[in-house]
Amino acid sequence: MRESRTILGMRYGIVLLFMALYLLPLLYLFNVSMKTQFEYLANPLAIAESLRFSNFVEAWKLGNFAQYLWNSVLYTVTSTALSMLLSLIAAFPIARGYVKFSSFFYTFFLISMFLPNPLIPQFALMTELGLYNTQIGYILLRTTGTGIAFLLIVGYIKSISRDLDEAAAMDGCGYIRYLFTILLPLTKSVLATGVILTAIATWNDIIMPVIYLSDQSLAPVTKGLFAFRGQYLNNWPLLACGIIIVATPLIVLYAFLQKYIVDGALAGAVKS
Amino acid sequence: MYPFGKGLSRYVPLLLLMIPVALYVLLAVGPSMVTIVFSLTDATGIPGTSWKFIGFDNYKEFFTASNASDQVRAISRSLYFAFAVVLIQNAVALLIAIIVNKRLRGDVFYRATYFLPVVLGVTVSGLIWQMLFNPMGGPAQKLLNVFGTQSNFFGSYDIAFELIIFVQIWMYMGYSMTIFLAGLQAIPKDLYEAGYMDGARGWASFRHITFPMIAPAITVNILLSIIGGLQTFDIIYVLTGGKFETSTLAFNVFAAAFATTTSDFGRASAIAMIQFVFVFAFAIVAMLYFRKREVEL
Numbered sequence: 001m002r003e004s005r006t007i008l009g010m011r012y013g014i015v016l017l018f019m020a021l022y023l024l025p026l027l028y029l030f031n032v033s034m035k036t037q038f039e040y041l042a043n044p045l046a047i048a049e050s051l052r053f054s055n056f057v058e059a060w061k062l063g064n065f066a067q068y069l070w071n072s073v074l075y076t077v078t079s080t081a082l083s084m085l086l087s088l089i090a091a092f093p094i095a096r097g098y099v100k101f102s103s104f105f106y107t108f109f110l111i112s113m114f115l116p117n118p119l120i121p122q123f124a125l126m127t128e129l130g131l132y133n134t135q136i137g138y139i140l141l142r143t144t145g146t147g148i149a150f151l152l153i154v155g156y157i158k159s160i161s162r163d164l165d166e167a168a169a170m171d172g173c174g175y176i177r178y179l180f181t182i183l184l185p186l187t188k189s190v191l192a193t194g195v196i197l198t199a200i201a202t203w204n205d206i207i208m209p210v211i212y213l214s215d216q217s218l219a220p221v222t223k224g225l226f227a228f229r230g231q232y233l234n235n236w237p238l239l240a241c242g243i244i245i246v247a248t249p250l251i252v253l254y255a256f257l258q259k260y261i262v263d264g265a266l267a268g269a270v271k272s
Numbered sequence: 273m274y275p276f277g278k279g280l281s282r283y284v285p286l287l288l289l290m291i292p293v294a295l296y297v298l299l300a301v302g303p304s305m306v307t308i309v310f311s312l313t314d315a316t317g318i319p320g321t322s323w324k325f326i327g328f329d330n331y332k333e334f335f336t337a338s339n340a341s342d343q344v345r346a347i348s349r350s351l352y353f354a355f356a357v358v359l360i361q362n363a364v365a366l367l368i369a370i371i372v373n374k375r376l377r378g379d380v381f382y383r384a385t386y387f388l389p390v391v392l393g394v395t396v397s398g399l400i401w402q403m404l405f406n407p408m409g410g411p412a413q414k415l416l417n418v419f420g421t422q423s424n425f426f427g428s429y430d431i432a433f434e435l436i437i438f439v440q441i442w443m444y445m446g447y448s449m450t451i452f453l454a455g456l457q458a459i460p461k462d463l464y465e466a467g468y469m470d471g472a473r474g475w476a477s478f479r480h481i482t483f484p485m486i487a488p489a490i491t492v493n494i495l496l497s498i499i500g501g502l503q504t505f506d507i508i509y510v511l512t513g514g515k516f517e518t519s520t521l522a523f524n525v526f527a528a529a530f531a532t533t534t535s536d537f538g539r540a541s542a543i544a545m546i547q548f549v550f551v552f553a554f555a556i557v558a559m560l561y562f563r564k565r566e567v568e569l
């Protein structure tokens with residue numbers, strides 16, 4: 001089936017038009033970040049007169065980004081690691097039917113998506129437990145063994161033969177040892193996807209930190225950037241530097257793990 | 273059969289499973305259910321204050337209080353938001369997916385770029401668009417000036433809400449596109465060749481081959497965007513903080529509980545229940561309709 005030049009041209013035209021909508025904002029962001037406030041006010045659209053990386057140094061200091069980045073790393077690493085551990089513990093017996101009512105549990109873990117927003121009783125509970133405005137409390141809230149990673153691992157374990165369980169058990173391997181020394185290495189690829197999806201969701205979370213981490217010294221980078229905007233409302237060159245400081249780790253990570261991220265997001269969506 | 277031993281060790285899997293179950297019940301399902309109870313009380317977020325049951329007063333207040341028209345407008349905005357996102361996001365995503373699916377120079381790069389906002393997250397994406405829609409000489413303002421007009425953008429009662437919808441679609445279009453693309457790539461090529469033999473070209477081939485074959489992807493995308501459209505409010509928080517007539521039901525739950533000095537937990541819970549009714553109704557209707565359609569195709 002051959003297609004005419006007009007149609008091919010139209011296809012490129014539409015794709016490139018949308019590409020502009022996604023890439024031009026980033027280019028503009030970078031351009032603004034290289035300007036002085038004076039240059040920006042004089043003409044926001046003009047190309048920056050020179051590369052001025054000192055803007056970043058200033059934003060880094062004024063915005064307290066070192067602290068925020070550290071908090072984000074702490075929250076993301078701990079809650080993602082715990083989530084993977086719990087997801088594995090939940091997924092294996094359910095995928096294999098090693099517990100009664102395993103299909104009930106599977107459905108049960110999906111329904112929270114449709115239930116009323118748990119925000120308010122959850123907040124009351126966390127306050128009651130003394131976990132409001134604590135790092136442990138926020139990490140606990142971001143930890144789950146029943147989310148996207150769980151769904152992905154269940155699907156993956158079903159594709160691993162049961163014979164392996166039986167052979168290992170025959171050789172005297174116990175349940176816990178089997179789970180962590182034999183099964184865990186086998187599920188590496190799907191765990192990697194789970195790690196990425198869970199980590200992105202935690203890293204980018206803004207609402208829960210706003211609710212649960214009122215102390216600014218506990219804020220992750222999202223809440224920190226938001227506060228930075230509130231403080232330097234019209235100093236867009238400085239703000240642009242702040243945005244780039246927060247976005248760069250994500251863009252670098254994405255450049256390397258692009259395939260995992262997109263495939264993983266896809267698998268997660270279709271499973272749920 | 274369970275191969276790892278008998279007797280007490282038989283209960284190890286269940287025991288371990290109870291850890292994630294406990295966490296899920298305690299922090300997700302439990303609080304969801306208790307929302308019903310909270311909605312019937314006058315509880316506040318102020319520590320140490322007492323509370324009592326007040327029946328359906330929170331619901332009555334929602335529909336009859338002096339600001340009831342605000343609440344009704346929030347409902348209609350929620351529906352407007354959800355419908356706009358469902359229709360536009362999926363239409364654009366399907367169009368791009370079809371274009372990128374065929375051989376095109378640099379297609380991997382296009383796909384990666386459209387997906388980037390999901391990775392950047394709502395705070396970074398939101399601030400980037402605030403910069404572009406900066407009323408003080410931002411690029412969008414310059415463009416309007418060429419046509420002899422101007423706007424306050426996110427500070428305008430007329431279009432702030434539409435701009436939020438635009439940014440939401442900009443952020444998640446790549447996600448929907450990825451799901452459509454996977455559906456498209458699963459269609460066997462010989463189906464099109466067989467169709468071509470039977471005279472199916474262009475639109476006919478799309479209507480009778482592509483469209484039925486990607487029915488599952490359409491179901492997934494529509495369901496995700498309905499649920500997302502009715503539950504999302506972080507984008508509103510970042511872009512306008514609910515000002516300029518941009519608050520939805522989902523945002524009002526958050527605002528009533530956490531963004532006012534009264535922190536009215538009872539009223540916020542009642543709004544959460546009303547929001548739940550909408551999410552549940554639309555999700556069920558959409559699921560039944562699209563699943564039925566999949567079977568008929």
